[in-house]
Amino acid sequence: MDPAVNPAVNPAVNPALLLLADSRLPAGGHAHSGGVEQAVTSGAVHDVPSLAGFLRGRLHTAGTVAAALTAAACACAAGPPPPEPAWGLLDAEVDARTAAPAQREASRTQGRLLLRVARRVWPSPVLEGLARAVPNPHHPIALGAAAHAAGATPEEAAMAAAYHAVGGAATAAVRLLGLDPVAVHGLLAGLAPDLAAVAGAARSGGDWESLPAHSSPALDLLAEQHARADVRLFIS
Amino acid sequence: MGANHEDHHHAPDGHGRALRLGVGGPVGSGKTALVAALCRTLGPSLSLGVVTNDIYTTEDAEFLRRAGVLDEERILAVETGCCPHTAIRDDIAANLDAVETLEDRFGPLDLVIVESGGDNLTATFSRGLADRQIFVLDVSGGDKVPRKGGPGVTTADLLVVNKTDLAPMVGADLGVMDRDAAAVRGARPVLFTSIRQDPTAATVAAWVSEQVAAWSHAHAAHAS
Numbered sequence: 355m356d357p358a359v360n361p362a363v364n365p366a367v368n369p370a371l372l373l374l375a376d377s378r379l380p381a382g383g384h385a386h387s388g389g390v391e392q393a394v395t396s397g398a399v400h401d402v403p404s405l406a407g408f409l410r411g412r413l414h415t416a417g418t419v420a421a422a423l424t425a426a427a428c429a430c431a432a433g434p435p436p437p438e439p440a441w442g443l444l445d446a447e448v449d450a451r452t453a454a455p456a457q458r459e460a461s462r463t464q465g466r467l468l469l470r471v472a473r474r475v476w477p478s479p480v481l482e483g484l485a486r487a488v489p490n491p492h493h494p495i496a497l498g499a500a501a502h503a504a505g506a507t508p509e510e511a512a513m514a515a516a517y518h519a520v521g522g523a524a525t526a527a528v529r530l531l532g533l534d535p536v537a538v539h540g541l542l543a544g545l546a547p548d549l550a551a552v553a554g555a556a557r558s559g560g561d562w563e564s565l566p567a568h569s570s571p572a573l574d575l576l577a578e579q580h581a582r583a584d585v586r587l588f589i590s
Numbered sequence: 591m592g593a594n595h596e597d598h599h600h601a602p603d604g605h606g607r608a609l610r611l612g613v614g615g616p617v618g619s620g621k622t623a624l625v626a627a628l629c630r631t632l633g634p635s636l637s638l639g640v641v642t643n644d645i646y647t648t649e650d651a652e653f654l655r656r657a658g659v660l661d662e663e664r665i666l667a668v669e670t671g672c673c674p675h676t677a678i679r680d681d682i683a684a685n686l687d688a689v690e691t692l693e694d695r696f697g698p699l700d701l702v703i704v705e706s707g708g709d710n711l712t713a714t715f716s717r718g719l720a721d722r723q724i725f726v727l728d729v730s731g732g733d734k735v736p737r738k739g740g741p742g743v744t745t746a747d748l749l750v751v752n753k754t755d756l757a758p759m760v761g762a763d764l765g766v767m768d769r770d771a772a773a774v775r776g777a778r779p780v781l782f783t784s785i786r787q788d789p790t791a792a793t794v795a796a797w798v799s800e801q802v803a804a805w806s807h808a809h810a811a812h813a814s
Contacts (some may be wrong), residue, residue: 589671
């Protein structure tokens with residue numbers, strides 16, 4: 355895969371991107387709701403329109419941050435310089451942008467499980483190096499490194515991260531509320547321009563310190579409330 | 591768990607690790623009672639760990655902890671996002687993570703039992719998660735269930751038909767269940783139990799012991 359290929363000239367989608375973004379990737383994502391379960395419990399999300407607002411907000415806060423960090427991780431994996439000494443620093447950038455302890459925990463759990471899958475599916479010295487440096491990486495770190503190992507570019511990695519930020523949450527809402535799945539997929543299709551914009555903005559790169567750091571206090575609160583709930587169907 | 595949690599990525603070939611035993615079956619058939627019985631009977635001689643997959647958070651794990659059959663720390667609960675069958679069959683990552691966490695904390699273990707959340711007759715464990723699997727039915731679900739088959743009934747390494755003490759009360763014919771199970775399972779074994787009457791589940795425990803012995807013989811750690 356030549357990262358220099360211009361997608362405007364060659365619009366072929368990288369098959370690795372499809373695998374990374376597919377909810378069937380067996381990396382544990384199906385059991386995370388991204389705050390939707392608690393939002394349903396609290397009544398904030400109760401139908402398709404309220405889910406639409408939730409997904410849009412999630413994409414433009416947590417999703418935008420995750421996409422930028424994932425693109426940075428993918429670029430870091432490609433080097434130079436050799437990525438291994440840098441993984442801990444980039445992982446700390448994720449910590450600094452993830453206020454709620456419950457969200458940090460969920461991110462590391464998903465990152466660890468994705469790294470496990472990626473090491474078997476796309477064996478690579480980069481992934482082994484990441485596992486040595488940060489065995490429990492945040493999800494954007496694991497996703498960026500896995501995307502590189504799979505032959506994807508930072509922009510493609512960012513697209514997978516942006517989609518991940520809303521895809522799992524949408525599916526969780528279908529399961530929890532019995533929403534019409536076609537209507538919910540219609541919401542995701544309606545977010546396509548936003549997904550493209552978020553992934554496109556993530557490619558600009560720059561210093562890690564200047565990566566986006568949007569906060570989403572409602573998601574932070576939902577995550578903390580969820581972690582303390584007595585009855586819980588989803589991990590997060 | 592923090593960033594410095596140790597890397598516990600295991601080779602998939604099974605050498606040098608515990609036998610992983612899946613216990614599946616419909617809601618209420620007695621899976622958790624069977625797991626408790628196995629811990630009670632095998633705990634004194636084997637090093638055990640248990641992973642539960644609850645539909646609602648940690649209900650089964652709490653039951654096992656209260657039963658006092660195993661150190662609390664050796665029981666981990668996995669949430670399954672409304673899809674208990676997905677967590678044991680299609681996306682086993684969270685369960686593998688829990689199993690390997692137990693092996694790292696308490697290993698070497700002889701046996702890790704993974705109890706599925708109650709599900710339907712189509713639920714089976716991935717071979718990537720469970721080396722052997724038990725499917726648990728109970729007679730009060732009706733004596734036609736073995737005939738109806740489904741992957742759990744037909745392919746499990748052991749079929750357990752529990753609550754035989756209830757058979758007269760629900761009009762279930764154990765002979766019919768035995769005959770129908772044999773018809774769909776061929777030579778694979780079927781055991782009839784009443785864990786209420788025998789809290790040690792002696793026959794099932796004996797089968798599991800045989801599996802553990804065979805596994806440890808065949809999968810001893812590589813001498814390296």
